[in-house]
Amino acid sequence: MSGSGPEAAAERNHAGPPLMPHRHRMNRHVVVIGGGPAGTAAAEAALRHGATVTLIDSNEALGGQYNRRIPAAYGVRRPLDIGHGYRAAARRARGLVEHPRCEYLPWAAVYQIERHLDGGCPAVRLLVGVEGDQRTHRVVQGDALIVATGAYDRVCPFPGWDLPGVYTAGAAQTLAKTQRVLIGRSVLLSGTGPFLLPVAQSLAAGGARVIAVLEANPRGEILRHWAARPWQLRHSAGKAKELFEYAGCLARYRIPLRTSAAVVAVAGEGRVQEATVARLDENWTPIPGSHTTVVVDAVAVSHGFTPQHELAVAAGAALTAQGFVRVDENQRTTAESVWAAGEITGIGGAQVAAVEGAVAGIAAAGGDPAADRALRARHRTAEQFVARLAAAHPIHPGVLTWSQADTVVCRCEGTTRGDLTAAWARTAGESYRSTKLATRAGLGPCQGRICAANIDALRAQAAAHPGPASTDDRRGASDYTPMGLAAASAAWRPLAAPIRLRELADLDSEGQS
Amino acid sequence: MSPSMIPPDEDGVGRADRPLTVVVDGVEVPGVHGQTLASVLLCDDRSHWRIAPTGGARGVFCGIGICFDCVATVNGIPDIRLCRRPARDGDTVTLQSRAPQEDRTAGLSLVQAPGTSEAEA
Numbered sequence: 001m002s003g004s005g006p007e008a009a010a011e012r013n014h015a016g017p018p019l020m021p022h023r024h025r026m027n028r029h030v031v032v033i034g035g036g037p038a039g040t041a042a043a044e045a046a047l048r049h050g051a052t053v054t055l056i057d058s059n060e061a062l063g064g065q066y067n068r069r070i071p072a073a074y075g076v077r078r079p080l081d082i083g084h085g086y087r088a089a090a091r092r093a094r095g096l097v098e099h100p101r102c103e104y105l106p107w108a109a110v111y112q113i114e115r116h117l118d119g120g121c122p123a124v125r126l127l128v129g130v131e132g133d134q135r136t137h138r139v140v141q142g143d144a145l146i147v148a149t150g151a152y153d154r155v156c157p158f159p160g161w162d163l164p165g166v167y168t169a170g171a172a173q174t175l176a177k178t179q180r181v182l183i184g185r186s187v188l189l190s191g192t193g194p195f196l197l198p199v200a201q202s203l204a205a206g207g208a209r210v211i212a213v214l215e216a217n218p219r220g221e222i223l224r225h226w227a228a229r230p231w232q233l234r235h236s237a238g239k240a241k242e243l244f245e246y247a248g249c250l251a252r253y254r255i256p257l258r259t260s261a262a263v264v265a266v267a268g269e270g271r272v273q274e275a276t277v278a279r280l281d282e283n284w285t286p287i288p289g290s291h292t293t294v295v296v297d298a299v300a301v302s303h304g305f306t307p308q309h310e311l312a313v314a315a316g317a318a319l320t321a322q323g324f325v326r327v328d329e330n331q332r333t334t335a336e337s338v339w340a341a342g343e344i345t346g347i348g349g350a351q352v353a354a355v356e357g358a359v360a361g362i363a364a365a366g367g368d369p370a371a372d373r374a375l376r377a378r379h380r381t382a383e384q385f386v387a388r389l390a391a392a393h394p395i396h397p398g399v400l401t402w403s404q405a406d407t408v409v410c411r412c413e414g415t416t417r418g419d420l421t422a423a424w425a426r427t428a429g430e431s432y433r434s435t436k437l438a439t440r441a442g443l444g445p446c447q448g449r450i451c452a453a454n455i456d457a458l459r460a461q462a463a464a465h466p467g468p469a470s471t472d473d474r475r476g477a478s479d480y481t482p483m484g485l486a487a488a489s490a491a492w493r494p495l496a497a498p499i500r501l502r503e504l505a506d507l508d509s510e511g512q513s
Numbered sequence: 514m515s516p517s518m519i520p521p522d523e524d525g526v527g528r529a530d531r532p533l534t535v536v537v538d539g540v541e542v543p544g545v546h547g548q549t550l551a552s553v554l555l556c557d558d559r560s561h562w563r564i565a566p567t568g569g570a571r572g573v574f575c576g577i578g579i580c581f582d583c584v585a586t587v588n589g590i591p592d593i594r595l596c597r598r599p600a601r602d603g604d605t606v607t608l609q610s611r612a613p614q615e616d617r618t619a620g621l622s623l624v625q626a627p628g629t630s631e632a633e634a
Contacts, residue, residue, distance in 0.1 A: 058578070060599075065577065070526065071599060074547030077527030130599065132590045152579045164561035164572045171576025171596075175516070179552045180524060185514045206519045270570060271560045297514045308579075411574070411582060414567030445581040445592065450574075498592065 027052055027101075030364045031124055031140050033110055033311060034148030036064015037085075037350040038342025038357035040092050042146045043102060045361025053102045054140050056126060058497075060106055062093035064150055065170060066350040070178045082177045083198065084242050085350060105138070109497035113145075113314035121145050121337035122315045127503065137507055144337050144364035147312040147325070148357060151305035151343035155191075156395065156454055157409050157417070158402040159265040161301070165272030169199045169302035176202040183208075184297025188275050190214040190263035191302040193393040194349075197246035199300060204253040211294060212256045216303070217393055218282050219259040225392035232384040235377070239351055239385075263299050264291070264402045275299050285398030303395050306453050307344040310493040322346075322390075323453070329379075330369050331360035339364045346386035355382040400461055409458070410451040412444020420455065424462045435459070447493050516555040518545075533602035537562075544600045551576075551583050551595035554606070562595075564610035585609055 030046040032039050035057030043055045055062075061069040067089035070079045080086035097104050105128055112125040121142050129135035153168035155161060167175075167183050169191060175181040176199075186209045189196050193215075200210045215222070233240070250257055264286050265276040275296045278286035309317075312325045316335035320326045325340040327333055333340050339360040342353035355378045359369040370376050403409065405418035423438045435441065441455055442448035448455075521528040530545040535553055544553035551573050554562055561570035562585060571582040578597040586607040587593040595606070 071547040071549075073531075073599065074545070075529055075531065077529070079526060081526055131597065132587050132593045152575060152577060162565070162567075162569050162571075164570050167573060168575045171573055174576045175552065175555070175573070176519075179548060180519045180526070180528070181516050181548075181552050181555055182519060183516050183555075185517075205525075207523060298516070408567060408569065411565065411571070411580065414565055414569070445584070446579065450580050498594075500590075 028144060028364070028366050029054070029142040030144045030146060030361070031121075031142035032056065032146045032148060032361075033124065034064065034150060034342065035059060035062040035093075035106075036148060036150050036342060036353065037066055037089070038150070038353035038360075039064070039146070039148035040089070040096060041354040041357030042148055042339075042341055042361035042364070043096050043357075044092060045358040046146075046365040047096075047099055047101055047361075049362055049365035049367040051101070051144075051361075051365035053096075053099075054142065055096060055102060055104045056108045056110060056124065056140070057104070057106055058109055062096065062104075062106075063089050064350075065152075065174070066353075068174060068178050070180070074180075083202070108138075109135075109499075110311055111495050111497040111499045113311050113496075114139075115314075115316055115335075119336050122335070127497070127499065131498065135503065137503070144339065145315060146331075146339045146341060146357075146360050146364050147309075147315065147317070147333075147344065148340070148342045148353070148360075149308045149311055149344055150353075151307045151347060152449070153302040154304045154306045154395070154453055155301045155450070156303045156399045156402065156457075157407050158263065159404055159407050160267050160272065162408045162411050163266055163268060163272050164270070165268065165296075165298045166266060167298060167300050169196055169300045172298070172300035173199045173202055176206050176208075180206070182206050183300065185209060186211055186295070186297050188212060188214065188263055188277070188294060188296050188299045189301075190216070190261075190275075190277075190299060191304070192216045192395065193302065193304060193389070194243060194246075195302055195305075197243065197250070199302075200253075200255055201246055201249045203300075204249065204255060210253065210255045211296065212258055212261075212277075213250065214261040214263060214277065215257065215259045216262045216280055216284055216396075216399075217259065221282065222259065222392050225388055228388075229384075232381055232388070235381045236351070236385055239349065262286075262402075263301065266296075266299055272296060272299055280398065282396070283398040284396035285401055303399065304393065305343060305347050306449070307347075308449075309340075309344040310496050312338070312340050312344055313492060314494070314496065330363040331356055332363060346383075347389055348382060348386040349389070352382040352385050355379050395457075397457070397461065400457060409454055410439075410441035410444060410448075412446050412450075413440040413442075415439045415441035415451075417458065420458060421462060424459065445498075515558045515560055518552075518556050533600060535600055535602075535604040535606055537606045538608055546600075546602075548600045549596055550585070550587065550593075550598045550600045550604065550606060553600045554595065562608045564612040566611045566613060568612050 028051045030051040031054045032043045033056045043053045108126045108128045110126045114123040124140045127135040153170045172183050188211045260280050263275045264278045266272045275294050279290035315338045317333035318326045324346050325344045331339045341356035341360040362369045403417045419439045423435050542557045561572035563571040574580045574582040583595045584592045
């Protein structure tokens with residue numbers, strides 16, 4: 001997608017939209033938040049189209065979650081031998097870090113997006129440095145903002161999911177790949193989606209025994225969605241190769257892949273010691289009598305992903321009904337001068353994110369993404385890939401039958417499902433806000449990032465089936481529509497990252513920069 | 514079994530671990546440079562190090578700074594997410610608890626703006 005003829009021509013003839021007078025630059029200043037596949041592709045494309053770029057990333061090194069690096073302090077000899085795409089990502093990262101028009105800010109926590117009363121591109125407020133150290137405050141004002149903040153694992157609650165030893169699949173992957181830490185000797189992976197496979201590979205390659213990979217959706221459904229309209233997958237050959245490799249890895253390590261199955265409960269003295277595995281019907285309701293108990297050290301779970309879209313929301317971007325940032329064919333959001341790319345616009349994986357990032361980068365720099373026909377074609381199939389993934393690996397409402405009245409839903413505040421249903425029974429038809437104030441769910445330090453989507457799902461079910469809290473959930477679940485891969489509520493988090501009182505006080509004394 | 518590091522001699526990435534020591538609630542705990550404090554604690558046979566308001570134990574859950582399960586006080590500054598914090602030789606870590614009956618509650622020093630996360634869906 002890079003360096004093609006039409007794009008190069010567009011660069012030579014670059015005129016762009018009317019330039020804003022910020023900083024008296026004659027080229028556009030594009031601010032990119034996020035250093036993963038989408039953000040780095042966006043920065044690269046914007047630079048190619050003549051823009052000046054500020055690339056803001058919260059990690060030590062570029063790569064995002066997909067190409068997250070082993071910290072440099074480890075000093076390993078082969079740091080790129082830990083997964084797919086690392087060499088290409090490292091090349092791309094070097095090109096960005098060394099580019100004369102790119103300012104790269106690692107360890108940067110964006111805590112606020114500030115919209116201006118008279119419109120224009122929002123300002124980005126951030127702190128640079130390791131949290132707890134003396135950090136440097138910055139306000140970055142660009143002509144265009146690209147938000148590429150990615151997504152994180154969604155875990156639907158089940159009894160025991162708050163016991164130590166239950167990790168998100170992303171945590172298991174990050175620990176294994178970039179910290180060289182295995183979450184246990186015997187591990188069960190449970191959830192839905194192809195992401196479970198590379199996690200199994202990392203754990204097995206590190207020496208853990210992966211007891212099984214449990215995919216909750218039925219094999220037939222998954223195959224039907226992946227086999228449909230094969231011509232749309234013509235740009236996904238790389239992804240297919242990757243999947244075949246994971247399949248080969250499962251075979252090599254003799255890891256069973258079971259469909260229509262899930263960890264529906266875990267138990268243990270102070271930490272996970274055993275997991276209850278059940279066969280699921282197509283609605284994800286456990287089949288009575290199918291439960292078995294497995295001795296485990298740890299369980300890694302991912303029921304899909306939640307977009308980390310609060311910065312886009314703060315910038316004024318509208319969301320789709322599925323909770324992703326709404327973008328047009330140029331990845332432009334509904335907010336002035338704000339683009340979005342990658343998993344916050346729909347879950348599609350790294351290759352899709354990179355295509356979206358390239359489109360956003362060109363558009364934000366003032367170019368015309370449609371001038372690159374190859375890129376446009378890839379962009380179209382990328383969108384189809386997102387839709388296919390969502391269709392093949394939805395979360396089905398039977399998942400709501402897994403939790404019990406005493407199952408914690410909000411991990412921060414300890415709000416149980418029973419607390420929530422009792423509050424809803426008292427305040428039927430009233431707002432989410434009143435529920436939160438009554439139960440404290442979502443008011444803890446994670447600001448609802450982990451629980452909000454799950455509470456939304458429970459609340460939707462309660463609203464569809466009002467009645468006493470003892471209402472049989474199974475009945476309610478049977479005619480509830482699928483929640484989708486990442487149904488998440490609009491995230492309004494005025495302070496998007498932790499900031500300390502001392503740091504706020506320092507801001508007052510230093511004034512605007 | 515608790516989490517553990519891949520043994521250096523079995524690790525294909527070519528490790529040359531350089532040891533460090535952190536102090537957790539007064540006890541010296543070994544680690545290596547490059548580890549996060551969360552990794553150091555996980556590999557010290559600790560699957561958890563914080564008590565939630567329910568009394569439940571919390572350690573690493575999301576591993577990438579989203580869930581705030583793994584927070585502890587580092588060098589006197591409370592509520593640091595250990596999964597995002599590189600371990601440095603000599604770091605002192607004090608474990609936190611929000612268990613209702615304990616008076617060791619570190620409280621939340623993080624600013625939560627009025628209305629934070631209370632907006633409507």
